Amino acid sequence: MTTLLKKPQRSARKPKGDGHMRRGEILEAAQRIFLVEGYHGATIRKIADEVGVSSTALYMHFKDKDEILLEISDNAISRLLAINSEISARPIDAVARVRLMLDAYMTFALENPNAYALVFCAPSGVIAQDRQDAAMALGERCFEKFMGTVREIAASGRLRTGSAESAAQALWAACHGLVSLLITKPDFSWAPEGELRDVMLDGMLYGLVAD
């Protein structure tokens, strides 16, 4: 016994992570798992293992599991917000901007299915209400960018039916419905994705916008 070095903890323990550095490590590890395995697959213990620390260590840097995964999702959604901002500033027809935003929205959702599902599908009861609200805050800013452009169309009198609000919400909801079903029901016998997206955008825009 005495021949053993009495420092088993030293080797087992991961050296300090310099505060904020470790926080980033955790986010990266969590993201790797979350992207592949989704909300339920990304457990505290798995993330901790991936980083190489105990599960408790995660609570040094985050209040709880949701804070980790929502920060990852927020990062993703903020990219969508940037895209929406860029599109809304383009000097092209408002209807074309609306179409580009909706298309970008669907592309984003299909490329980030787990982040998208966490924020926009929000399996009721899975996530605390205040967290839910905070997560949607960025989403609502995306919607506001979109809403502004729809309001332009409404102001020019080209809206065939309903208010700018209901038209914008219907457009958003329609695209959300398509991508959320494509994400959660990949085995359904879908028509080609591109055709579906086109039919959805053409149909809704033709139906709601005159000319």
Place this chain on the structure above:
Amino acid sequence: MTTLLKKPQRSARKPKGDGHMRRGEILEAAQRIFLVEGYHGATIRKIADEVGVSSTALYMHFKDKDEILLEISDNAISRLLAINSEISARPIDAVARVRLMLDAYMTFALENPNAYALVFCAPSGVIAQDRQDAAMALGERCFEKFMGTVREIAASGRLRTGSAESAAQALWAACHGLVSLLITKPDFSWAPEGELRDVMLDGMLYGLVAD
């Protein structure tokens, strides 16, 4: 002590439920909880408490928790299927039938939010894949009824764009998007629900169907 009836087990233990009767009791209790508290709120222990038996007893009658909640949801969905069948048989214009079916679909979803979410939103990873497929089987039969009517429209050459499949799927997805968002984001500043539903139906049908 001797004055007490010596049958503590007898009183503690719930008497036999005559096989299938107990099964119905469990389903009713589970439904009461599931309707109010959703998938995650309806735990095995809570359901068992509500029935007045041990949690183990539930496994006498159901393979696992999902089997209970999916049977409840299936019962709900089969009501939707009946409605769809009834509508599809009405001697009215195909477009009117499509509109009625979509409207009934949204009404159903909003009246049975938890059953709807379990089957159609299917928080990925929450439910086993084969279970998921079985749950969707009824949903797909509903879609088939709907699909048939859309095919009628396509056959009469009134489809403005896309195939009957993509048009039907886009219509379904659009309505799904609206109700799923209304269910999961009740606190969003929605336009009046009736107006939203009208805008969605008018917009999509006007956009996809000529005349």
Place this chain on the structure above:
DNA sequence: TGTGACACTAAACGTGAATCACCCACGCGC
């Protein structure tokens, strides 16, 4: 050379779904 703050840990808690080994009342043939 303390000493305090901090990153970190092992162990435990509470709750979830699911399983195990056992138990007891009932109804059957005898």
Place this chain on the structure above:
DNA sequence: GCGCGTGGGTGATTCACGTTTAGTGTCACA
């Protein structure tokens, strides 16, 4: 009446999860 199999029932247990508690080792600084 009487053994006895069967099937609906049970408490205890298992395993995984998120989270909490109490403590430990190490570093910067006095």
